[in-house]
Amino acid sequence: MKNVCFYFKIHQPYRLKRYRFFDIGNDHYYYDDFADDDIITRLAETSYIPMMDTLLDIIRETNGAFKCAVSVSGTALEQLQQYVPECVDKLKALADTGCVEFLSTTFSHSLASLEDPEEFIREVKMESDIIYRTLGIKTKTFVNTELIYDDDIAMLISGMGFKTCLTAGAKHVLGWKSPNYVYKSASAPKLKLLLTNDKLSEDISRNFNNPEWPEYPLNADKYMDWIAALPEEEQVVNLYFNMDTFGSFIPASTGIFQFMRALPRFAAERNIVFTTPSEVTSKLKSVGELSIPYPISNIDEARDVSAWKGNDLQREALRKLYGVSERVSLCTDRRLKKDWEYLQSADHFFYMSTKNLADGASHAAFSPYDSPFAAFTNYMNVLADFLVRVEEQYPESIDNEELNSLLLTIRNQASEIESLNKEVKALRANTDESTDGADVKKIEDKPAKKKRTAKK
Secondary structure, eight states, rough: EEEEEEEEEEEEOOBBBOGGGTTTTOOOOBBOOHHHHHHHHIIIIIIIIHHHHHHHHHHHHTTOOOOOEEEEEEHHHHHHHHHHHHHHHHHHHHHTTTOOOEOOOOOOOOOHHHOOOHHHHHHHHHHHHHHHHHHOOOOOOEOOOOBBBBBHHHHHHHTTTOEEEEEEHHHHHTTTTTSSSSSEEEETTTTTEBOHHHHHHHHHHHTTTTTSSSSOOHHHHHHHHHHHHHTOHHHHHEEEEEEEGGEEEEEEGGTTTHHHHHHHHHHHHTTEOOOOHHHHHSSSSOOOOEOOOBBBBBBBTTTSHHHSSSHHHHHHHHHHTTHHHHHHHHOOOOHHHHHHHHHHHHHHHTTTOOOOOTOOBBGGOOOSSSHHHHHHHHHHHHHHHHHHHHHHHHHHSSSSHHHHHHHHHHHHHHHHHHHHHHHHHHHHHHHHHHHHHHHHHHHHHHHOOOOOOOHH
């Protein structure tokens, strides 16, 4: 029996406004609210809401047999709450079906896993918290920014209690192996790995609306035939998409939503079931360990992290940003903390890329800037102002030893508070038990007292 798991990602960064050198020190608001409102509202109307309605309809029509997974970055969820609250209602409706697993990720879709382990852990906790507050769901499965993963990151993920992680089925890592199995991490054996089937994912995301593709047009019958034709022992197929692929990159007029609605019927005819990542890793054993010493991702043919760290501009911006992470962690200024989160979004560094894609286009084609250098200049102007504000909070005159001492004190205090809270709970529990026992004794004593009075 084949298991198919659809993953849908929703992410939007807070876009930076045009920020000039002369704004440094004078203007501390960095964001293009108009662009954020316009883009997320348009995507919600053309993509997010129609796709969520489609998923809800499929779940109802199949009586819950259709299942899938969704990840929503914290920055996207905040914007949806602000500009398109009806979209959040749709997410809640999906959560209420019990057929959609919401995944944990990084709050701002950041590169913290590559730059700062402590910040990475903090971001993941923030993301899990906002998903629980908004949707009432405790996340069990983790998916990093653009599926970034390596052995070191695996240990961090496992250390946070996650049992399952989704990452890219990169050919240079798998070699002769197939992505259609459950694996486990070589560095964290308790962590199970699910790998994306890039070919089958791209058959939809890249080729569904491509008349030059030899298999065009793609229909649900043909697609399920391809999955059914996979070797019998390959039991799980993971299909990963940006949700705005449906309705935005592939317009509704192409029939993409009808294609999705037809999949369950043809899947049932071929004994193919839909599942969630937690379900599939609970019922399937891993076939072996997978060691990934260098970071991989789902971007570009190289499937590495050069889309964000491939040139000197990107590396300098990242070095400057994460160089103040310890100082920011000590700050109590909420606005400064928010800016720190928003400036970490990987999108800002993606816009600085000078790489060419497989089809000859460049990353700049997805950028709101005229060039990678313009993206770098605008970001560094914003970052310069941000660093001035951090300097005002914790000057560079505080050396690293003193800073580390402050951090250690804060961490020890947090541990001590947690320990004291546990003691208080234990004492309250003991007090309640003692009180209950005393009340019972009083009740038992009352009849005996009456008997003695009767004798007299």
